Amino acid sequence: MSDSLLLDVQGVSxxxxxxxxxxxxxxxxxxxxxxxxIGPNGAGKSTLFSCVTGFHRVDKGRVLFKGQDITNRKPHxxxxxxxxxxxxxxxxxxxxxxxxxxxxxxxLRRTRVEDVRRKAEEVLAFSGLIEKRSYNALExxxxxxxRLEVSMALAMEPELLMLDESMAGLTPVELRRIIELIRxxxxxxxxxxxxxxxxxxxxxxxxxxxxxxxxxxxxxxxxEVVANPEVKRAYLGERYNAVGQ
Amino acid sequence: MRSITGKQMAAGGAVLALFILLPxxxxxxxxxxxxxxxxxxxxxxxWNVMGGYAGxxxxxxxxxxxxxxxxxxxxxxxxxxxxxIGLVAGGFISSLLAAAIGxxxxxxxxxxxxxxxxxxxxxxRIVFTNWQMVGAAEGLTIPMLKESLAHFMFHSSKxxxxxxxxxxxxxxxxxxxxxxxxxxxxxxRAIKESHEIAQVLGVDVVRYRLYAIMISAFLTSMAGTxxxxxxxxxxxxxxxxxxxxxxxxxxxxxxxxxxxLGPVVGSAVLVPLSEYSRAWLGYKGTGMDMIxxxxxxxxxxxxxxxxxxxxxxxxxxxGK
Numbered sequence: 430m431s432d433s434l435l436l437d438v439q440g441v442s443x444x445x446x447x448x449x450x451x452x453x454x455x456x457x458x459x460x461x462x463x464x465x466x467i468g469p470n471g472a473g474k475s476t477l478f479s480c481v482t483g484f485h486r487v488d489k490g491r492v493l494f495k496g497q498d499i500t501n502r503k504p505h506x507x508x509x510x511x512x513x514x515x516x517x518x519x520x521x522x523x524x525x526x527x528x529x530x531x532x533x534x535x536x537l538r539r540t541r542v543e544d545v546r547r548k549a550e551e552v553l554a555f556s557g558l559i560e561k562r563s564y565n566a567l568e569x570x571x572x573x574x575x576r577l578e579v580s581m582a583l584a585m586e587p588e589l590l591m592l593d594e595s596m597a598g599l600t601p602v603e604l605r606r607i608i609e610l611i612r613x614x615x616x617x618x619x620x621x622x623x624x625x626x627x628x629x630x631x632x633x634x635x636x637x638x639x640x641x642x643x644x645x646x647x648x649x650x651x652x653e654v655v656a657n658p659e660v661k662r663a664y665l666g667e668r669y670n671a672v673g674q
Numbered sequence: 675m676r677s678i679t680g681k682q683m684a685a686g687g688a689v690l691a692l693f694i695l696l697p698x699x700x701x702x703x704x705x706x707x708x709x710x711x712x713x714x715x716x717x718x719x720x721w722n723v724m725g726g727y728a729g730x731x732x733x734x735x736x737x738x739x740x741x742x743x744x745x746x747x748x749x750x751x752x753x754x755x756x757x758x759i760g761l762v763a764g765g766f767i768s769s770l771l772a773a774a775i776g777x778x779x780x781x782x783x784x785x786x787x788x789x790x791x792x793x794x795x796x797x798x799r800i801v802f803t804n805w806q807m808v809g810a811a812e813g814l815t816i817p818m819l820k821e822s823l824a825h826f827m828f829h830s831s832k833x834x835x836x837x838x839x840x841x842x843x844x845x846x847x848x849x850x851x852x853x854x855x856x857x858x859x860x861x862x863r864a865i866k867e868s869h870e871i872a873q874v875l876g877v878d879v880v881r882y883r884l885y886a887i888m889i890s891a892f893l894t895s896m897a898g899t900x901x902x903x904x905x906x907x908x909x910x911x912x913x914x915x916x917x918x919x920x921x922x923x924x925x926x927x928x929x930x931x932x933x934x935l936g937p938v939v940g941s942a943v944l945v946p947l948s949e950y951s952r953a954w955l956g957y958k959g960t961g962m963d964m965i966x967x968x969x970x971x972x973x974x975x976x977x978x979x980x981x982x983x984x985x986x987x988x989x990x991x992x993g994k
Contacts, residue, residue, distance in 0.1 A: 484873070508876035520871040522864055524932065533864050536857040537876040545857075585876060 433460045441490035450476040452643045465630040468640035482514045483507040513587035517594045521566040528562040534584035556580040572603035592623045705832045711945040712839040718925035718937025719846040720893035726931035728886035729866030731788045734795030735922045738768040738891040740914035742898025747814045757826035761899040765892040772891035780880040799914040813909025826903045930981030939983040
C-alpha cells in the first residue's frame with residue numbers, strides 16, 4: 430500500500446439486533462482528499478462514522494488507520510491517533526464560552542493552559558469565530574455552533590476530520606461560508622470526510638461513496654455518482670426510475 | 675480570564691483575616707457553629723468536584739465521611755496510630771473504595787448514578803452497624819490523650835480545632851481551584867455536558883470520572899477524620915447516615931454548583947441557619963427550626979437556582 434493511504438475500511442458490518450446497519454462496507458481515504466459519504470436517510474452513514482471512530486463496535490471487518498488496526502478501539506484512543514469526528518446533532522459544552530469549548534479540544538495535544546489558550550485563539554481566528562470567543566456556546570446561531578464544532582475538532586489537530594452532517598439545516602449563505610471553511614481546512618493538509626448535503630458534496634468532494642440500506646452501492650467522482658442510475662433509484666425510488674425509462 | 679486579579683487577592687486576604695480573627699471574639703457555641711460550617715464547606719467543595727464539575731450527583735458522600743472517621747479512630751484505638759496518619763490512610767481507603775465502586779458505575783447516567791450512590795452509602799452504613807471489630811452499632815469512643823497538635827486533640831479550647839478545619843478548607847478550596855483551572859476541570863465539564871461529547875474531544879471518560887470521585891472521596895474522608903477527633907465519639911448513625919449526604923449536596927447546590935467558592939457560601943448560609951434555629955427553636959419540640967430551614971431551601975432553589983454564590987457573581991457582573 431502507498432504511504433498516502435490514511436484510512437482503510439475493510440468489509441465492515443454492523444448489526445443492531447436483526448437490523449443490518451452496515452453490510453460489508455469497504456472504502457479507502459487518501460491523505461489530502463475530501464471524500465463524501467452520501468445516501469438516503471437510514472442508509473447507515475452515521476453508523477459507519479461511529480464504527481470507524483469507535484463509538485459503535487464493529488461486528489465484522491477491520492478498520493485501519495495509517496496501516497494500524499484500530500478496529501473497536503475506544504473512542505478517546507482513536508481520537509488521540511488523529512481521527513476526529515463531529516456529530517449529526519450539534520454538540521457543544523453549554524456552560525462554557527466559545528473559547529473554553531475550543532480549549533477543551535486543545536487539551537488533547539497540550540497540557541499547559543496558556544499554550545492551549547493560544548492554540549484555541551489561533552483556531553478561532555482561522556475559523557472566523559474569534560470575535561465571539563467570550564460568548565456562551567448556547568448564544569450562538571446554529572451556523573456558528575457548527576463552526577464552533579469544527580473549531581473544537583481543529584484544536585485537536587486531526588489528520589482525518591469526519592464531519593457528520595455539518596452542513597445540514599443551513600441557509601445558502603451559511604452553507605457557502607462553511608464550505609469555504611472546509612476548503613481552508615483541506616488546505617492545511619487535513620483530510621476530510623463529509624456527508625449528506627448534496628450541494629456541498631458536489632462542490633467539495635474528490636470522491637463520493639454512496640450507501641443504501643447499509644451497503645456501498647457506488648463509488649466515484651461526484652459527476653459519475655450523480656449520473657449513476659442506481660444512485661437515482663436509491664434516492665428517488667423504483668417508480669422514478671420506471672418513469673425515467 | 676480565570677487568573678486572579680489584585681483586587682480579588684485583596685478581597686480574599688480580607689476574608690481570610692476575618693476568618694482568622696473572628697473566633698477570638700466568638701462564644702464557644704459561635705466557634706462550634708463556625709467549625710461545623712467549615713466542615714460542611716469542605717464536604718461541599720469535595721462534592722462539587724464530582725457533582726458540580728463532572729456532573730456525578732452523589733448522594734452517598736456520608737460513606738466517605740464515615741470511612742474517614744472510622745479509619746483514623748480504629749487505627750488510633752487498635753494500633754495507637756496518630757490520627758494524622760489515620761487521616762491520610764482514611765483518605766486513601768476512601769479513594770480506593772470510591773474507585774472500586776465508581777468503576778462499574780462509570781457509565782451510569784445522572785439519576786441512576788445518584789441512586790447507586792445512595793445504595794452504596796447505605797450498604798457501607800449497614801456493614802459498619804454490624805461489624806463487631808469496629809464497634810458495630812455502639813461505635814467507637816476516641817481515647818482521651820493529652821492535648822497537643824500531634825495527638826490531634828484539644829480540651830481547653832475549640833480554637834485549635836477551628837484553625838485546623840480552616841486549614842483543611844483552604845486546602846480543599848485550593849485543590850478545587852487547581853482542578854477547575856486545569857485540563858482536568860475542562861474535561862470534567864465536558865463529561866458533565868455529555869459522555870458523547872467528552873469522547874469526541876478525546877476524553878477517557880471512565881478514567882476522568884474516577885479521578886473526580888477519588889479526589890472527592892479523599893477530601894470528604896479528611897473531613898470525617900476531623901469530625902471524629904472533634905466530637906471524640908462516632909457511630910454509624912452519627913457519621914454515615916443519609917441526612918449527612920443530603921446536607922452536603924444542599925450546601926453545594928444552594929451555594930452554587932460548579933463554582934469554587936459556591937459550597938463555602940452555601941455552608942455559611944445553611945449550617946448557621948440550621949444550628950441557630952435549632953438552638954433557639956428546636957428545644958420547643960415544635961419542629962419550627964426544620965420548617966424555617968426547609969422554607970429557606972425552597973426559596974433559594976425557586977428564585978436562585980444557580981445558587982447563592984452564582985447570584986452574587988451575577989449581580990457583580992451586572993454592576994460592572
